[in-house]
Amino acid sequence: MAESPAATRERLRVVGRRLPRHDARDKVLARTLYAADWQMPGMLEGAVLRSPYPAARITRIDTSRAAACPGVAAVLTARDVPHNILWTDVPGQTSVVGPLRARVQVLADDQVRYQGEAVALVAAETREIADRALELIDVAYEAQPGVFTTEDALRPDAPRVHEEGNVLATWRVRCGDADTALARAHAVVEQTYRCGLIDHAYLEPEAGVAWIDADGVVVVRASTQVIEHFRDVADVLGLPHNKVRVIGPYVGGGFGGKEDVTVEVFLGLLAYRTGRPVRMVWSRQESLLARPKRHPFTLRYRTGAARDGTLLAHRIELTADAGAYAYLSALVLLYATVTAAGPYRVPHVAVDARAVYTNNPPTSAMRGFGAMQMVLGYESQIDQIARRLGLDPVEVRRRSALRRGDRLPVGQALDTHVAVAEAAERAWAALGPPRAPSSPRHRVGRGLACNLQPYGRLVWLRDWASAWVGLEADGSVVVRCGVPDVGGGQASSLCQIAAEALGVEPDRVTVHIADSALTPLAGTTTATRQLYMSGNAVLVAATQLHDEVRRVAARLLETPVEQVALADGAATAGPERRVLLADVVKECARLGVPRSHLGVYHAPAGDPVDLERGGGRVFPDYTFGAHAVEVEVDVDTGAASVRRHVACHDVGRAINPQSVEGQVQGGAVMGLGYGLMEEIIVDRGVNLTTSFASYLIPSALDVPDVEPIIIESGDGKGPFAARGIGEPPIGPPAAAIANAVEDAVGVRITDLPITPEKIARALGLLSGG
Amino acid sequence: MTELRIAFTLNGEPCEAQTAAHRTLLEVLRARGAVDVKEGCGEGVCGTCTVLLDGEPVSSCLVLAARAQGRDLMTVRGLGDAGAPHPLQSAFVAHGAAQCGFCTPGMLLTAYALLRDRPRASRAEIRRAIAGNLCRCTGYTKIIDAIAACAEGAARG
Amino acid sequence: MPAAPFDYEAPATLADALDLLRERGEDARPLAGGQSLVPLLTLRLARPRLVVDLDRLHELRAVRRTPGALEVGALVRHRALERGEGLLALCPLLQEAAALIGNARVRALGTVGGSVAHADPAAELPAVLRALDGAVVLRSARGERVVDAGDFFVGMLTTALAPGELLTAVRLPLPSPGAGFAVEEFSRRAGDFAVVAAVAVVELDGGAVARARVALAGVGPVPARLDRLEAALRGERLESGAIRRAVAERPLEIDPEGDIHASAEYRRHLAAVLTARALERAAEAAGRAIV
Known part of the structure; x- marks a missing residue:
């Protein structure tokens, strides 16, 4: 590197500042119009009829009574859908990698495979009429035997969820001789872990409005992380891709749950059929029932270590419940497979992973995406090794922590800074001196967990993002970028990057986002990729613009271009000579010099690799971190509460430290919910937790203040050497709690969530325990 | 099905609405354009639909619209506007307390009622007061920071 | 989802309300604070033809003192209990129990009568009513009857209320001035319904237990009283560990069922833990009151 991290930090004026976000100003004033807030004249209300059965054949559907109901504009079933197949594989997939191809039926044709699967659609003048019409659709189901556990699904005689069999995808890694x-090995720890089915539970349920625009284009304005789903809507409707437009308003939380199609295709169908605007808003109960969730995994680990605690080998078997449709399961499983050995040097690793169909709710993307489930496995294992060998939890991790230049078991060499050991040390130290238990019936314990999480997508997807940056005649800046903003500050970070590059204050930058017709496509707001990808694209465009403007400014200032700097909305050459940016822009116009640029950023690309043979680079890069928690366990009830939580991650460079802290704190608390209380409970395919009273996410009283420690190593592949931080913080908390519980009361909990009842049972407090 | 005509005050303005009796206050407010009231769960658990009914925070999804007759309602738009934001609104921006922003209107109204009744509320009291308003983005710390900054006696700057 | 349509009446007098309830029988549901009924309506788990809004019946908001007891009108809100407003301050147990109900929004609108008549087995107030040997006042167009709490709760969400009958007040006998009380609640998430809750009231006489009462929520279809334990504690001196021993010595007379929040076995365990904790704290408070 030409410049030291400290020197870069010194040079930056806007990047690195704790700037209030422009979207936050709108949000506190409630000016933001979320998907459900959109109204149009003559708008119909749409609703979905869903299967009450997890496995059944549809023998008959009669929609005549519903269609005859006054106020009903359309009733659609599978036979009304022009192309009743929705591809749910990785958006923008460029290489056909077998297991990643996946599809669902838009509306159930003759078979339903999970409770809540969509069977019919209604559009009506009011929501009430739509609900009434749903009740009037007569569907005859013939219940069929289903499979509801991965064990059952794998039996040779198991009912097949899909014709091709119940094993959806497998991946293998072989590195060394495990x-x-x-x-x-001197010490071997063997353990099976289970992590549960959970929901994204963003506060904004799925919603959108669709209409046919004056030019005949079908427009869908929906809460989504992926505006590129315009292609899916077009494919289902049988329209050219350029006749569908998706607009993404600010999203009320996504976390991966709005990565797959939700309302978009249904809305497209209803608007296209009726020719009228249609709104669809799912209820919370519908959202919890019907939308893909996080994969439950069974993780079987055998781990070997040397006498001094150095990790030698892992043999790992992973089984993921994909539910009834593939969605992104094969990709989630790939993330799990690649990261299953954790952020450690382990010379001998064997991973066998499979994803299995069941008649449970489908599972797909959620923050952490397969990689986060692995943390429970590898961090529980290393902790038990430390305990077995009498080693300090930091020391055992430091000994095997990955460093720059090390290779992951899949063969990828790490070519940026790796902060695992530093993060572990700093997080652990920040816990400070232990605190006394709050009563004689409480015990205090501490736990540590490290993780790695890819940022950016699989290199063989050849990911790219584009953004347009332009200067207006008054010197103000416009950024256009197809990035959906899901609340993480995706849009405001782009303003900061453009402002930095062009030497203006961020409030001189306006950003237009997430319109597939009008903003350059930037790809999905998923995979911890937007700051990295769109940030780089904006930086490319703004830098090109900067260079042009600077050349013109040099002419105006009659000075060599190297002496010109853009700062404070002006071009300057030394303290004396200064010309306003607005005047430079006018000069550009006069000279015919472009005042805008389209920037395209291409991530490191590669061909699909054979994981088993250690093919090489799989992801562009990884973010590393460590969390330390102090837990208090009530030895009578088994209840564990987290009293302190320190979360440390290397983000390369914090573009906006306040947004980074927000991601870290919010991700950590979501991880605490995963670790302690969240669980979708499904009984033979029937979801028993379809309300916010039964699906528990943490309230302010259930979690402590998470103390973030942000490492800025000055090394990363994003703009200004940033690394992604959206997903990483959700990984460590559950494992850190499990480790802390053992430290406090000497029992090892291997199943998530770590409920009071499980601890009580492990403590022998229950008679049947 | 009973149709009702109800009159109430919304953010200081007299309002009338025609509604079927089975509609909730949340539905009626949103239908008349008060989309600053958000629906998050429809069960009174999440707090996104919080409004002040005669000054008290309530779940507008658990109040039949008929109950608004003659009452005083306040939504977040009554708290402040772009020209004169309420200090809590400014603090939420300054402290990064709004991420996706969907819980923000309800959270602000709960905080407003708390500080009106307990101007010197401690961090622990704030935590307890907002426990009925769920947030999935922030982990709550920055929300508590913002509210604490508006409590009397808070260190400024 | 919007509720299914229904008719709506907001009678101005109790007599009118009772007439409506009599005429419409099981088609009608009375609406108090709405914090239990409205979600049942909007989730379409209840589909009454008529909702009788009690909001205008100011006589149901009264709190009266009768000899040895408080009579709390059905429409008195949890918030008033929590704050110990007026005469309610005479029974501080109500403050402790009400503070555990739901969230602040539920407490702002939810009512004593609504909670008791809804009879959720995990709710706090039915257990308080049982612990205090309380009763409910039921009115109908035919007249009034008073039913002991022990007879009022019949099953899960089921009470002795007959069609056409309205719960108008609860009667809470006040414990003797030196009594100590405590509510111990265990929930999976702060502010949620209890998995198990224990309400204890202890009266001492010269350092020994004159009377101890315990009611439990969340251990069966109706709030339970622990008669055998209460009898065993009578006359017991409260050296350290005495209560825990007494609780541990005999199985609690409960038969909980498991659900998604806790197994039957864990509920039974929690019941013992919370019973002991509530009794100990109540006894301590009673001891302090004597000093």
């Missing part, structure tokens, strides 16, 4: 290394 079995031999385990046989020779």
